[in-house]
Structures are given as C-alpha cells and as structure tokens.
Amino acid sequence: MMQEFKGTPGPWVLLEAGDGITKKVPVDRGNTSILTIVEEDGVKFAAVMDGYDAQLIASAHELLEELQEVDKTLCALQGNIADANKSEPxxxxxxxxxxxxxxxxxxxxxxxTKQP
Incomplete structure (x- = not known):
C-alpha cells in the first residue's frame, strides 16, 4: 500500500512575484506560498515551511530521474505486450x-524540464 504524502496538498503552481525582478513562487491551491523568508545573522533567505514539502523538493531530481526510467521500462513492456497480444488475447x-x-x-x- 502506498503511503500518503503528508505535506501541503497539491497541485502546486508557480506565481510570478517580485519587486522589480520577477521571481517564481511555489504556492498551494489557495495561492499560499510554501516558502517563507527567514533571517539569520542578518542574511535573509527563503525556507520551506513544512518538513514534508522540504523532503519532496530535495528529492525532486531523483524523482524525475526515476520517472524517466519508469517511462523507458513501460516502453519496453509495451513492445513485449504487442508481441504477446498476437498469441494471448x-x-x-x-x-x-x-x-x-x-x-x-x-x-x-x-x-x-521545460524552459520556465
């Protein structure tokens, strides 16, 4: 059984925001940012507010790579099924x-992977 994601429900979308320089801000269904601005030692930076969301973001590259591999596997499986279908209805x-x-x-x- 697959585990349910416990972070901010999707879908997330990117909104444009900024004061002169447009930035992309990930928001939830209610247009609430999943990021917050924090300051440490006089330096401001964006931080993910929810730990589950942070784990998802940190895993994004690996998830994309695995999804690409799944597509390759499904492509090969399709070829095998096309052959099997000839003799096995x-x-x-x-x-x-x-x-x-x-x-x-x-x-x-x-x-x-498209250009933002």
Missing part, C-alpha cells in the same frame, strides 16, 4: 492502458 487493451500512463508521465517530465 488476455493482453488485449493493456498496450492502451500503458500508453495512457506513459502519456501522463511524459506530461509531468515535460512540465518539469
């Missing part, structure tokens, strides 16, 4: 199911 429709998942994965990868 029980696989009928599975290629389409996998393609739907691949399309969703590709959309996430594209949204993550």
């Amino acid at each position: 029980r696989w009928n429709g599975m290629w389409d199911v996998i393609q739907q998942r691949r399309d969703a994965i590709k959309a996430v990868i594209e949204a993550t």
Whole structure:
C-alpha cells in the first residue's frame, strides 16, 4: 500500500512575484506560498515551511530521474505486450492502458524540464 504524502496538498503552481525582478513562487491551491523568508545573522533567505514539502523538493531530481526510467521500462513492456497480444488475447487493451500512463508521465517530465 502506498503511503500518503503528508505535506501541503497539491497541485502546486508557480506565481510570478517580485519587486522589480520577477521571481517564481511555489504556492498551494489557495495561492499560499510554501516558502517563507527567514533571517539569520542578518542574511535573509527563503525556507520551506513544512518538513514534508522540504523532503519532496530535495528529492525532486531523483524523482524525475526515476520517472524517466519508469517511462523507458513501460516502453519496453509495451513492445513485449504487442508481441504477446498476437498469441494471448488476455493482453488485449493493456498496450492502451500503458500508453495512457506513459502519456501522463511524459506530461509531468515535460512540465518539469521545460524552459520556465
């Protein structure tokens, strides 16, 4: 059973903000920033307010890499299912199911890797 994410519910979106220089600010559904400004020894910086959100952000690169690997695996599986479907009708429709998942994965990868 998959564990439920305990951080700020998604989807998160990026809003433009700034005083002269536009920055992207991740916000939740209610347009509340998941970041806060903190000051330490006279230096201001952004910090993630929720520990679960911080873990998710820190894991983002690894999650993206794993998602790309899952897509490659599903692509290979699709080829095997196409071959198996010729002799085993029980696989009928599975290629389409996998393609739907691949399309969703590709959309996430594209949204993550496109020019901001």
